[in-house]
Amino acid sequence: MLGQPPISPxxxxxEAEKNKSLASELVDDHPAWSVIVAFYAALxxxxxxxxxxxxxxxxxxxxxxxxxxxxxxxxLGHAYECLYVRSRFARYDCPPAAHHINNPGYVRRxxxxxxDDVQSCIEAEEAAHGFRL
Numbered sequence: 461m462l463g464q465p466p467i468s469p470x471x472x473x474x475e476a477e478k479n480k481s482l483a484s485e486l487v488d489d490h491p492a493w494s495v496i497v498a499f500y501a502a503l504x505x506x507x508x509x510x511x512x513x514x515x516x517x518x519x520x521x522x523x524x525x526x527x528x529x530x531x532x533x534x535x536l537g538h539a540y541e542c543l544y545v546r547s548r549f550a551r552y553d554c555p556p557a558a559h560h561i562n563n564p565g566y567v568r569r570x571x572x573x574x575x576d577d578v579q580s581c582i583e584a585e586e587a588a589h590g591f592r593l
Contacts, residue, residue: 469511470593476504480575491567492550498571499547502540502578509582512591520544536581539574546571 479501486494507517510526517523524544527537550561560566586593 467507467511467516469508469591472504472508472511473593476501476508476579479504480579483572483575487564487567487572491562491564492555494564494567495543495550495561495571496547498567498575499543502543502575505579505582506536506540508593509585509591512586512589535577536585539577539581542574543571543578 479497483494483498483501486497503523506523506527510517510523515526517526527540546561549555555561
């Protein structure tokens with residue numbers, strides 16, 4: 461919603477952790493949905509960092525533009541993009557059961573690693589700038 465104040469970094473962290481936990485719970489029975497939820501965990505980790513600057517994004521394009529203009533570590537942008545692309549694929553393209561996006565092992569190995577990369581990059585950037593939750 462336009463004109464609303466930014467959400468606190470702490471609130472974004474709560475949402476990120478909740479989504480990360482839910483992604484882990486879903487992986488065995490619903491791996492594709494686990495990918496989608498993992499992406500939203502990454503989104504909230506990124507929004508947590510932006511909130512320290514008083515920024516609240518209204519859509520993915522704003523978030524992507526902001527991320528591309530920053531000089532954060534390359535793994536952050538790469539991992540976030542990997543999660544975004546795969547979550548859209550899982551959500552909108554109806555991948556067949558045999559596709560790797562529906563394989564719990566793939567999700568644990570690749571998707572959760574990207575999510576961990578996003579979280580660790582955000583935490584490192586926050587520490588470097590003296591941001592505290």
